[in-house]
Amino acid sequence: MKIVHIVPGSGGSFYCENCLRDGLLVRSLRDSGHDVTMIPMYLPLFVDEPKITGNTPIFYGAINVYLKQTIPIFRKAPQWVERFLDSPFLLKIAAKKSGSTRAYGMEKMTLSMLRGDEGNQANELEKLTTWLKKEIKPDVVHLSNALLLGLADRIKRETGATIACMLQDEDQWVDAMRDEYIQLVWDAMAEKGKVVDVFFPVSRYYADVMKSKMRIPDEKIYPVYPGIDLDGYQPASLDLDPPTIGYLSRISRSHGFDILVDAFIRLKQDPDFRNLRLRVTGGKTTDDDDFIESQRQKLEKNGFLSDVDFIPDFDRKNRLEFLKSLSLLSVPVRKGEAFGVFQIEAMASGVPVVQPKIGAFPEIVETTRGGVVYHPNNAETLSDAIRSLLSHPDHIREMGIHALESVRNRFSVEQSTKDMIHAYQLFSKKT
Numbered sequence: 153m154k155i156v157h158i159v160p161g162s163g164g165s166f167y168c169e170n171c172l173r174d175g176l177l178v179r180s181l182r183d184s185g186h187d188v189t190m191i192p193m194y195l196p197l198f199v200d201e202p203k204i205t206g207n208t209p210i211f212y213g214a215i216n217v218y219l220k221q222t223i224p225i226f227r228k229a230p231q232w233v234e235r236f237l238d239s240p241f242l243l244k245i246a247a248k249k250s251g252s253t254r255a256y257g258m259e260k261m262t263l264s265m266l267r268g269d270e271g272n273q274a275n276e277l278e279k280l281t282t283w284l285k286k287e288i289k290p291d292v293v294h295l296s297n298a299l300l301l302g303l304a305d306r307i308k309r310e311t312g313a314t315i316a317c318m319l320q321d322e323d324q325w326v327d328a329m330r331d332e333y334i335q336l337v338w339d340a341m342a343e344k345g346k347v348v349d350v351f352f353p354v355s356r357y358y359a360d361v362m363k364s365k366m367r368i369p370d371e372k373i374y375p376v377y378p379g380i381d382l383d384g385y386q387p388a389s390l391d392l393d394p395p396t397i398g399y400l401s402r403i404s405r406s407h408g409f410d411i412l413v414d415a416f417i418r419l420k421q422d423p424d425f426r427n428l429r430l431r432v433t434g435g436k437t438t439d440d441d442d443f444i445e446s447q448r449q450k451l452e453k454n455g456f457l458s459d460v461d462f463i464p465d466f467d468r469k470n471r472l473e474f475l476k477s478l479s480l481l482s483v484p485v486r487k488g489e490a491f492g493v494f495q496i497e498a499m500a501s502g503v504p505v506v507q508p509k510i511g512a513f514p515e516i517v518e519t520t521r522g523g524v525v526y527h528p529n530n531a532e533t534l535s536d537a538i539r540s541l542l543s544h545p546d547h548i549r550e551m552g553i554h555a556l557e558s559v560r561n562r563f564s565v566e567q568s569t570k571d572m573i574h575a576y577q578l579f580s581k582k583t
Contacts, residue, residue: 408484414531499555522555
């Protein structure tokens, strides 16, 4: 089967769950004997295997997309100008700019992208479809998320391919927009989604969310849990010497890092937890700099900054070492998430998680028995949940065993790939 995965890049400055998910899936599909092309959009990808895209060009380069949206003359720019603006050097610079990963202020561009042939980036869609027809002739085109649905109709008409679309955390992007645009974007996604043959939500929770938001019929929904490559994960010792809390995600307010810092401070003020440590990794954007500095100052003011390790490198090798050093992991995302790959990475090392009772977190914790959930999502409740776990080392070790076994049985990339291939074949027959 010839399969194309179209994946928006994050630039690599922070832990991008969707990028990791897509990179692993593409590699596993290739290992299963399929001819898979991975097409990056906007920015370079954050993946554990940087060469996975091969020589495939980046389409819809972020600089070109922005200029065509804001300066009409660039919609007819010569090809040499477009190629220059799509150069890896310039795109890496663009990736460091916070606006490239921020929804607020990107509403008109998002709508333009969803309008496809009628949007301001129509010639980019023309280049993509021409390249697909000439170079690939795909059987299946797989979109990384529903914000790319503006591509679907033209690609389906031009190539005849089955169109598949992952669903993961689109709501966090759309619902962060200015109020007057939110429903417009959801309506555009619902309309463009009508040509899609199958949607892959990453949890049962998120299937229900997106069926409601995008009015997707049940027969087009096929939930598939993302899987990870289990090679290299080593069980953490969980000896609690010293007890160590981990945080693995973009270091931002939206991911609740300040909630964890406040919970950590509350625990450190308890004499029973004076040797507690916090280890943090996952990167950031420039938008996060002031916020992170305010958390450092808070820790310093309370005398605990020296008990916190900020680890700048979060590639696969460094994540594996990081996870082995933990007693538990917590990422108290304010609005929850559709899945939370960081949970599965922690559990693959036998590390329990402590997550808020929102989003898909309760579903994953219940499925794995590899952690606990708490409510409401504030520092006091989180610190109580962590205190309870750390006060019962045997319970932590038992959860770690459940987590490790469950991830190996249900959350491997091989299992995700089998589910995906079955769905490709099933829905290709229906089209």
